[in-house]
Amino acid sequence: MNTTTLPLGASAAPAADARQPVAALAVIFLTEMWERFSYYGMRALLVLYLVNALGYPRGDALQLYGLYTGLVYITPLIGGMLADRWLGARLAAVVGAAIMMLGHFAMAFPSLLHLALGLLVVGNGFFKPNTTAMVGMLYESEHDPRRAAGYTYFYMGVNLGAFLAPFGAGTLGQLVGWHWGFASAGVGMAIGMVVLCLGQRWLGGAGLREGRGAVGWKDAPLVVALCVASVLLVLAVLAVAPWLGALWQPLPGAAKLLVGLALLGGCGWLALRQPGGQVQPLTRAEVGRVVAIGIVAFFVIFFWMGFEQAGGSLTLFADQQTDRQAFGWEIPASWFQAINPLGILLMAPLFAWAWQTLDRSRFALPDPAKQGLGMIVLGLGFVVMTIAQRRAEALGPVGPQWLAMVYLLNTIGELMLSPVGLSLVSHAAPRRLVGLLMGVWLMAIGVANYLAGALEGLLAGSGVPLYVFLLSSSMGAGVLLLVLTPLLQRMITRHD
Template sequence: MTIKNHESGEMLGHPKGLFLLFGTEMWERMSYFGMRGIFVLYLTQAATAAAMGWSHLSFEQLQSNALSILGTYAMLVYLTPVIGGWLADNKLGQRKAILIGCLLMMTGQFILGTPHWMIPGLERLFLWCGLTLLIVGNGFFKPNISTMVGDLYTPGDQRRDSAFTIFYMGINLGSILGYFVVGSIGEKINYQYGFLAAGMGMGIGLMLQLFMARRYLGDIGNKPAAQLALAKEGKHKPLSQQERDRIKVVLVLGLFTVMFWTGFEQAAGSMNLFAKYNTDLVFWGWEMPASWLQSVNPLLVVALAPLFASLWVRMDDREPNSPVKFAWGLLMLGVGFLAMVGAALQIDGNPSAKASVVWLILAYFFHTVGELCLSPVGMSMVTKLSPLRYTSLMMGLWYFFTGLANKAAGEVGRLVGEAGPLATFGGVAVSSIICGLVLFLLSDKLVDWMHGAEGKQARGTAIDKSPLSAPYAEIAQ
């Protein structure tokens, strides 16, 4: 069968559809990271506290409250993809789910951006409604955009890890836009205008899918994966032992991702507040917005991702397997927090002292190297190991682990105000390094459970260079 209305051909050695998904994800991430970059700052300002009825709280209590809200929000953003993935697999198809998600998130940002003076007495209601729409919209969007990247490639195609690394550049280009555009508007003009700008970015992503998906994706994502699996197999069979083993790999590595993202997501919480109140951000008399510092990570991803994508392909048989890449990611996270220990030592015992911004830049550098070893590789791995009829659901489950980590990140961030930055950052550093070493020891067993999805057996598979994955190429519409 041939896919109808599909734009054939490649760009930079990859299907053109990859770059449409790249662009959609870029604008969605601009919306998400832009909002996240200013959210705790918005919640801790005096005007917001007065509008929300939090004026009785001390500044330290406002910070703790903001981190708790951020942690719960981020957790739910990553938990709802389990439901959104199931609905896409069984009812909607990935394309419809993505459109619903874009629309809900755009509306949520606009609600958050409604100025307080327009809704006197309803500020708290609008806060919770906006956050709810963002959470539900993410649930529809997040697992399905990533799954469709995997659907562009046939099983065994060596370009898959490279494709997810390129896709990951879209995520980080979006976050750069978010931190600079939304962050600048929020911190220099008005935080709520920043939320409106984030909503406009989400609207651009919606337009891309509405007007370009048919041309560049063809029928990919139109039908629920469960229907495709049923058409291919004739009936839904019980999971085989091989499929169960592969799912176990996803679950085990998912537990280690909780540790990674618990540390990494300090960027939006405790590290953001440390940058705002404990770091010297004044250069030649001008104070840099604290949210700009978070852009160091995505800037480094954009710079380093092509190198990593090329590296994985060039290494060929010497390429590390996914569990080993994950272990390196955890070790790099730990090294990054050792830099934060240096920052904490610089201000330890002196409340008026300011840490050098160099410490945070070093931390973000090592965190970025760890992220590139773990995050795009993890998304690629889920599409390799998941049974066809559960692909979006398994991607949603993968994000479920990230959701748990985001809530844990909020709780760890609150410890900075209780145990202090030195003890907190040092504890995260030690825990990350230990987890990385444990994962090195488990890696061979996990590769056995993959049953040839990685390594020489997978590389030896004949590769159809068509940009369409096997399920879509074989099933009649």
Template sequence: MSLEKPVGTIFGHPKGLFLLFGTEMWERFSYYGMRAILVLYLVALTESGGMGWSNSDALSLYGTYTFLVYVTPLFGGWLADNVLGQRKSIIIGGLLMAAGQFTLGVPHEYIISNEMTFFYTGLALLIIGNGMFKPNISTMVGDLYKEGDHRRDGAFTIFYMGINLGAAIAPLIVGTIAEKFEWQYGFIAAGIGMLMSIILQVSLGNKYLGDIGIEPAVKQSNTKGQAKKESLTKIEFDRIKVIFIMSAFTIIFWAGFEQGGGLMNLFASEYTDRWIMNFEVPASWFQSVSAIFIVILAPSVASCWIKMDHKEPTSPVKFALALIFLAIGFLFMIGATMQQGGDITVKTSMMWLIMAYLFHTLGELCLSPIGLSMVTKLAPLRLASVMMGIWFFFTGMANYVAGYVGSFIGESTESANNAMVIFAGIAITATLSAVIIYLLSDRLVYWMHGAEGVHQPQKHEGSIIAQQGMSTERI
């Protein structure tokens, strides 16, 4: 059976891409709005509506939460592939996440039962919902394109701009509401963003996505004459090896990058001079900096890859570049701690943070959209969302490591020195990892069996992109 594919393009891409762009943008508004205020809410004094936690405890909880957010896509991907289909999984996940945000948004004075039970219930709903939503929205982007379609990497860069447009707006709106009015109002604003995402998908999905994501992937494979328990082919096995190896290297990148929502968030709040004339910039606004840079720089980076043509770096080389950019970013954070001179009462320039976020953003553009595209190129159809879930599982491990490492900042006068050690350690680790993956790059490309375009594409029964064609007729 051939699935019906929607026709028609905008800017040379299927219209469904822009629906997924909007759906993901509002979901990321919800996630990054909550992410921007979570640690600040936890460490805020109880008399100001916060939880009154220590820095270490807040960063530890942040790491555990973000770890689980990225682990549950593994199970959500399996459910979508085997039972629900991607579209239904996205709707269920979105509803659960909205419920989680609104649970966190209940003011303390209205909570009759144990306050911590209520708080953890909200987090649990967000974690489970994200697991249902995250791997499936990304996989559907890949499903819009057939094997060998040169637009695929560009599509993921456009899609990634949607992610970061939501991430850029969220801290400015949610953070301002939370810090200037009441923390709970911030969570409610994030919940409203999640509802917008669901409304878009429910109202426009059938029109612009056709049958994409309705049938579970395993059912599609069986319809095409494949047994559900069919063994992996040699090509499939090699390609899955690449997904696992490159996912492992992302742990280093994301463990450093995610300091942005934890340790660097606290650094902005406690150790950064945020005054511009008579206005104090809310600490949560710095969570928008990286996303704003992505929206500005993503078109240029995507255009750069296209102009390089056959000289374009392979995915492993781009990953190595990402790690180098991460290391450079942390050199600026080392500069910030050096400006403090070991005195935590000294407030550092905002430019240190801004420059760090700039280079972290360049690294993200070399890794994240490329990685999402890579998974859809290499994963067997019957394991499509599961493989995407595994990609996010490694990101979850990185988030846990990020929270654990950041918690060593401590509470004492030694915190400035501790911060320098953390920043330097991440920079050194990222540089060494970049060298290793660069040395492995040729072997990894060989195992991709043409998916990078280095060899002629080899259509085989296992690949998502080999099995899901798409009409690209312009109307």
């Protein structure tokens, strides 16, 4: 729901006789589908659980949600680098799946809340960038016309899991018991891990890391144990010295940015080092492509900062300011989050046809331009949300059609931006940096997730309504990205 030559809009259609690696795609599709079921089941419940079950104040619940979802998308930077350097994408994905499964089961116990969130954050760091990168690894050439369609199927798997999550985990959590909802997310992750392990023979060499310094499969349990021990150690240190956890929050934004850039630089240096210790430099064209990916990733922060209101302020709006009565029954607030993935599943083929038709014409749009337009469409959704918020404050709960319209516009914007970005990173990134740069893309989403949760508090006292700020930031960033598109396109397509 999250993620070019667009998976949903390639500039070249696959040849009529080109065959997809169907079995391998099916393994990754089902693995990602069940992982997304577990993640979006968790997302559908977390804020409601914190507020309604654990008694968190609204601001604290949103801040914890933002911290969790932010870290979930920042740790892939490290997980992608470790896969490039030692583990390989396939082993890293299995390790991540195992750690996340433990985290989801731990969520069923209120006393293990912080341990569970820590495990989910670490596990996702190993899992997310590497399953995404493995799709591209199924194709030998970066110009393989089948790649775009492969990412389309992958993205539909993501959204099938996201669609099922609110009805499965969300319904169990709200109507049966919170622990049942979280445990069902754990079961989903366990199924995904089993599918990935049993499907090894169909994946061929995709995602395998061989040669000097590679970590073998027999070491996977040790890697999982070390990760769990690391999370426990961090929690123990924070319990003994809670002041350490308070050091980060008051740091100015510039200092936080420098810490992030230092982390990014360290991971990049490790990824470029060869087994003998020497650093293999990038060519001038590769530098340009890396910089272009970084610029686009920065811009999409403004998209996801708005889009990820779905698990925070929009869920609370559904819970507290939306009339959810239908035929004498109250619709669970978590169900509204199913509108987005359902829209993806229904509209993805239409967008695939529209982009391919457009790209074969003289009106073809470069990938950055598609993403800029997606940001503007997202802003239109917040125009609707601004009106809905004002009506709710003046007249009381509003009808569900308001949120449905917001989610529909958000979905159209996502189809124009996210799968475009996934495939852009896959085909433009230097081969030895695919995992790292997929982590950079996800790190940008992580920064946006953190801001999505913290934004309401940051704007408090400023006089600027949340949704007015979001419509301005997303539309403004979209227009600027459109202006920069010619330059970015030259950087992406340049070759030495």
